Amino acid sequence: MFSKSAAQVAEPSDQPPGPRGLPYFGCLNSLLRDPMLFWSSVANRYGGIARVPLKGRQVFLVSDPDLLYELLVTKRRRYRKNVRYQAAIDTFGEGLLLSEGESWNRQRLITQPAFRNDYIRSQVPAMAAITTSFLDEWASAASNGSLVRDVEVDFLKLTQTLAGHYLMGPGFADIDERFHAAAIAIKNNWPIPPRSLLALYKPKGKQRQTQFDAAIRAADACIFEYLEAQKKTDFEDAGVLSLLVHKSREQGDEYDAKSLRDQFMSLFFAGHETSAMSLAWAHYLLCRHGDARENLKQEVDTVLGTGRITGADVDRLEFTECVLNETLRMYSPIHSISRVALEDDTLGGYAIPAGAMIYISLYAIHRLPQIWPNPDEFDPERFLPERSAGRPRFAFIPFAAGHRNCIGASMAVVELKLVIALIAQRFVLDLERGHKVRTSAETTMRPRYGMRMTIRDANA
Template sequence: MTIISASQAKNSGSYPPGPKGHFLLGSLFEYNSDSLNFLSKCAQEYGDVVFCKGSLFSFYLLNHPDYIQEVLGTKSNQFGKSPRWEWTRRLLGNGILTSEGEFWQRQRRLIQPAFQRERIFAYGQVMVDYTQQLLNSWEDGETRDVYADMLALTLEIIAKSLFQVDEKEAVEVIGKALKNSIEYFEAPSNNLLLFLLPDWFPTSKNLNYLKAVRSLDNVIYTTLNQRRASGQDKGDLLSMLLQIQDEDGTKMSDKQIRDEMIGMLIGGRESTALVLCWTWYLLSQHPEVESKLLEELQTILGGQAPTIADLPQLRYTEKVVMEVMRLYPPVATVGRTALQNCEVAGYPVHAGDTIMMSQWVMHHDPRYFNNPEAFNPDRWEADLIKRLPAFAYFPFSGGPMICIGKSFAMMELVLLLATIAQQFRLKLVPDQKVTLCNPFLVRPKNRIKMLLNKR
């Protein structure tokens, strides 16, 4: 993999190099057909800063940690969130995933206490208990769709932790609604016509999406009204959202709580399930890693269920999770829009220009990761994370807008991996082709079937 520096590229012209593309749509077709491969090729062929030019679709791609840090860190106030978030507003509303500026800062400040370590530790037992319920339903020798199972498990956990919803029917409604919503968000990547159609246009995906939003609203507002009427503090995230208030005494409206809850549901379900799915896929092909993982689990846990007290000692388990997120970051790219004319990596950027940064590309960059395609949790020994540039590895994004649920997610991933791996070995069913879905989330295109072997 040949990497061209920004200084070398700038010698060839005033603006970054990049693929020629279509005069109107730029590289949209290439990007949509295989976004991960396209972005990787751009980094290899054109260097640390790439400009994909088109009249209707153009963007800068940053492939160096220092330049990514400019946009997400030091100059973050000069950039807003990607325009693609506009597609999600009917579902996500104005929560911290979509809001910006002073309103975002207020919401982030209000919500942050709900994700302090002491608060999220209370959910550790919930995570282990629901995992054990799943394992009780598994049978030795059966074949499971591991992605579907992990989605169901992480949804049960976040629904319980968020607002004490554990009724099977309500959880199924939420799960179906979230599935339809994710499919809606990804649909434009598979059909360019959908870029031009408003969400009220009666296509089947639009109708399913609008139905999904109504279903989620019904579950959330019903729960919210019941909680307000009872005045009961159940120790969940909803109770926290109802109680917190700004310095002037202002509390969140029901609509704002609803927006934040939906954002947490999506983030707490999909990303964690993806990391676990890829974990089982990789472990099934690397018995040496699985053996080392089991050795640690036996030494630390001795067959007992893990607790939050065990987390500091489950060092290799955590390294496995970190390595999975390096190879298969749950989110492939993060985008920003320039709010004003500015400069990035020495190049001029105009207000309204789109900047893209890819976790997928950076996590596979040989400048920072030796033999980057190899699954090697041992690479994280000797505090590699502290020696890397800040944005060589950023599965939870970074800067002021780093994922607010990072600590919750890491705790959940380690506890779930430790609980499941002690009791079952998951072996990839032979002769199945595992491919990636195209766009936003790094998820399998089809089911990943695994054979269960009880330990």
């Protein structure tokens, strides 16, 4: 789409266009200051493949949907996921998120059935019960009028309980509060992304690391205690972990406690924060767009009435899905991903040397004006089938794409539609007067100052 045309195929040694930046540091300072805006401005200015100098290295930004298909699908064996930092390795271990090659392949095959439609559907009643009891707490706190909450915090708690139950089964309730405290401590002590060159070279505080290590130990203690308890019933009712134990046993190489721990931590952390941020941003957008909020409420009332939600109901919430997709487009919880070239390659007619780092900014791709007219405008109906026809498949990739795409994508969509619908059935959320909302590109894209909202009874 934006790469060189066949008539102008470059010599593979040509460099794609891109900014020059400062000597040695290149564009590092602009990148650190606001990564999402930086990548977006590079994509808009230089096209589908661009070269960006960073600390003496050339990195490549790929934003063209056809080139993304090449990178993530046809040439996937020539690239691996980028190596992550120690905090990620300590948290996720050798689980699905960070593993590579044969080990990843086996884990993915074993885990896949836990994210198939029939399994997800079987979990809808439990998702609904957990969400309803969470909303009952809002209702009783709001019984004398309205309630003000930081919904980012509340949605983190809700999505942790939902993820914990899905992954570990009802037994998660026994460790929910302790594990929640440990997970929040891991998040709060996660390395802060530096926002300037000065911050990049500042010595790292020891206290934060000590607290991070302690939080990992606390999380591990909960998990190993839970696994010990489940052994007594041979993992009879332990959610996804039951499937993992039995499937790996069938293959003659049963997961040990450390493997189950790594798998749980990878799925839990990959799954809950992304979902919580989607809920926070969806409600931010809805409160600023009264028409869409009204349409959504009408759909929910028509589909659900006042009854319980089923898997079939979730499928029928078409406008709710458009709202969710538009939220994921504008506020993609995972704002960027990266890959490393394992061998010399060419993309869009340009040489990519072995070892080169490739950036994929979901934020930038989802706001390309040639694909998304008025990209900064919230317009859920752009996801209606008639308006989606002809849009390149890889122009909308909130769950990434190709073999390392999000294993939890379908489950996330069901869970998020269900929570949005159950909230709309009972409540109206508005931003607290004067509350400032800014994006912050951290592990996920989160609201920098939280998301303080007033919560009112929708039917009062």
